[in-house]
Amino acid sequence: MSRRRVRVGLFSALAIVIALLWVFPVYWMVNSAFLPTAILQSFIPTFFPVRGTLSNFTGALADGTFLSALGMSVGITLTAVFFCIIFAFLAAVAISRFRFRGRKSFVIAVLIVQMLPAEGLFIAQYKMVSSVGLLNSVIGVSIIYIAAVVPFTIWMLKGFVAGIPADLEEAAMVDGLSRFQAFMRITFPLLAPGLVASGVYAFLQAWNEFTVALVLLPAESAHTLPLWLRGFVQASATRETDWGQVMAASTLVAVPVIIFFLIVQGRLTSGLVAGAVKG
Amino acid sequence: MSAESTVAVSTTARAPKSRSPKTRPTRSRTPQLLLIPAILILVLGMGYPLVWQIITSMQEYGLPQQFGQPAPFVWFDNFVTLATDPQLWAVVARSLAFCVITAFLTLGIGTALALLMTAVTKTARLILQVSLLLAWSMPVVAAMTVWIWLFDRRRGVVNYLLDMIPGVEMNRFDWLSTPLTFFIVASIIVIWMSVPFVAFSVYAGLTQVSEEVMEAAQLDGATGIQRLRFIILPLIRPVIAIVLLLQLIWDLRVFTQITMLQDAGSKSGDFDVLGTYIFKLGTSAQDFGMASAVSIFVLALTIAISWFYIRSLLKEDEA
Numbered sequence: 315m316s317r318r319r320v321r322v323g324l325f326s327a328l329a330i331v332i333a334l335l336w337v338f339p340v341y342w343m344v345n346s347a348f349l350p351t352a353i354l355q356s357f358i359p360t361f362f363p364v365r366g367t368l369s370n371f372t373g374a375l376a377d378g379t380f381l382s383a384l385g386m387s388v389g390i391t392l393t394a395v396f397f398c399i400i401f402a403f404l405a406a407v408a409i410s411r412f413r414f415r416g417r418k419s420f421v422i423a424v425l426i427v428q429m430l431p432a433e434g435l436f437i438a439q440y441k442m443v444s445s446v447g448l449l450n451s452v453i454g455v456s457i458i459y460i461a462a463v464v465p466f467t468i469w470m471l472k473g474f475v476a477g478i479p480a481d482l483e484e485a486a487m488v489d490g491l492s493r494f495q496a497f498m499r500i501t502f503p504l505l506a507p508g509l510v511a512s513g514v515y516a517f518l519q520a521w522n523e524f525t526v527a528l529v530l531l532p533a534e535s536a537h538t539l540p541l542w543l544r545g546f547v548q549a550s551a552t553r554e555t556d557w558g559q560v561m562a563a564s565t566l567v568a569v570p571v572i573i574f575f576l577i578v579q580g581r582l583t584s585g586l587v588a589g590a591v592k593g
Numbered sequence: 594m595s596a597e598s599t600v601a602v603s604t605t606a607r608a609p610k611s612r613s614p615k616t617r618p619t620r621s622r623t624p625q626l627l628l629i630p631a632i633l634i635l636v637l638g639m640g641y642p643l644v645w646q647i648i649t650s651m652q653e654y655g656l657p658q659q660f661g662q663p664a665p666f667v668w669f670d671n672f673v674t675l676a677t678d679p680q681l682w683a684v685v686a687r688s689l690a691f692c693v694i695t696a697f698l699t700l701g702i703g704t705a706l707a708l709l710m711t712a713v714t715k716t717a718r719l720i721l722q723v724s725l726l727l728a729w730s731m732p733v734v735a736a737m738t739v740w741i742w743l744f745d746r747r748r749g750v751v752n753y754l755l756d757m758i759p760g761v762e763m764n765r766f767d768w769l770s771t772p773l774t775f776f777i778v779a780s781i782i783v784i785w786m787s788v789p790f791v792a793f794s795v796y797a798g799l800t801q802v803s804e805e806v807m808e809a810a811q812l813d814g815a816t817g818i819q820r821l822r823f824i825i826l827p828l829i830r831p832v833i834a835i836v837l838l839l840q841l842i843w844d845l846r847v848f849t850q851i852t853m854l855q856d857a858g859s860k861s862g863d864f865d866v867l868g869t870y871i872f873k874l875g876t877s878a879q880d881f882g883m884a885s886a887v888s889i890f891v892l893a894l895t896i897a898i899s900w901f902y903i904r905s906l907l908k909e910d911e912a
Contacts, residue, residue: 326717438642461638575730
């Protein structure tokens, strides 16, 4: 028994070392964000923000470009999430509550579209959006984002809708509600967690998206946060980078994402168990 | 979309298993009406570009056509040009090598970490899981800026630490200057981002392996390695297969990571993968015909690799 305990101890120590190694880049981002430029310019790294300062954050924000990028990101993300959830919800109800002709073709189409990489379509999407004069606009990018995110959102919501027994609705219908009323009063409230989860998924997708934004938002004034952040790295090729500011900017972009991610994480991991073990 | 981390979560985040739906075939038009918005947006955002791309891949579509000249049909000329272009083959080979090596390393490390999670104390497991979650949740672009800073030639931590090893001269070593070290860095970053997804998926699979089976095997005298080889691995094979498949698909389409490493390093063609190659064809060379042809190739390759995955999801839909 004691040999076993030694082994568990050793493995645990190893696990903690790996954990520290894995989290180090995230830590390093936050650490560098708080270090003053003078310290960052030393050739010997400083591993703790002992003489921390907020000047990097004020520096990164001072430039009006952050607010403009934030505005674009918020506008595009909200538009995409809003329409994505509505469209996906309607479609999910259709394919999980009804059996009808064309259902299977639709499901196959959705699954295939879900796998299509932006990297294989962006030239065509650029051509389409530019031909109607929607480059650098919220609408152009949002259309592509909704189309890209809707397939998986349908798939996700389909599982949630199907998880709510139709018996509940039927019972309500026996009590005199119409099918629509029964759905809205019984099933819809139960779906709230599913809608939140899909909303967060769509949010993360749109908020983090880089490739399509790069192609469809060429003007600097139309940059979203990921493009804005990339601008710092691009500038580093030609002049001395203010890494403190870059890391402060990265922290600003990453923090809302990390918080959202951790909120839904529990649900997502339990989803993992449900989905991943089936062959 | 490019945000691998979140795609990862969601792809497995299947909600509670659907019980066989209590639905009857319906003659009403309701379901079709409900599908209309989704179909419209898919046709607009994906379908139309896809069709345009297939047509354009068979046209000569360069700068003159951008300015309104008619695009002559050349049928498969673009594909023939590509097939005989050694530069494209170099890009394809590089992309495939990067994709396969990175995906298998990710799978190996992720599985090892998942096994480690089953062998440690509760606290250690929690610490490891939190750390992996933090890495997983980082937006790709933010993660890239940190990694580029870590690998910075002069003030990066990586060179600083490596240089401290006696006999190793890494001070001012420029990782992004040669293709080999460039792609090693790219691979490290992609592995760092993708391992959490693999580790959590495989760990979820491992927790499904029943205690009784493991105890029975232990009573029968199976060693740890034997239990792993003959019981655990076969039981979690379906998870591993799907996870590997998704990794292959995602690693084939790395774009953000390579683009940003090129920003910090060199934009030369020797550092291109398929995504950046198409991007340059379309934006710098303005050759939409050729760019479309390469895109079609990428799409076909992706669909071919993902077909198995799509089929398994379909089976689940029918279940």
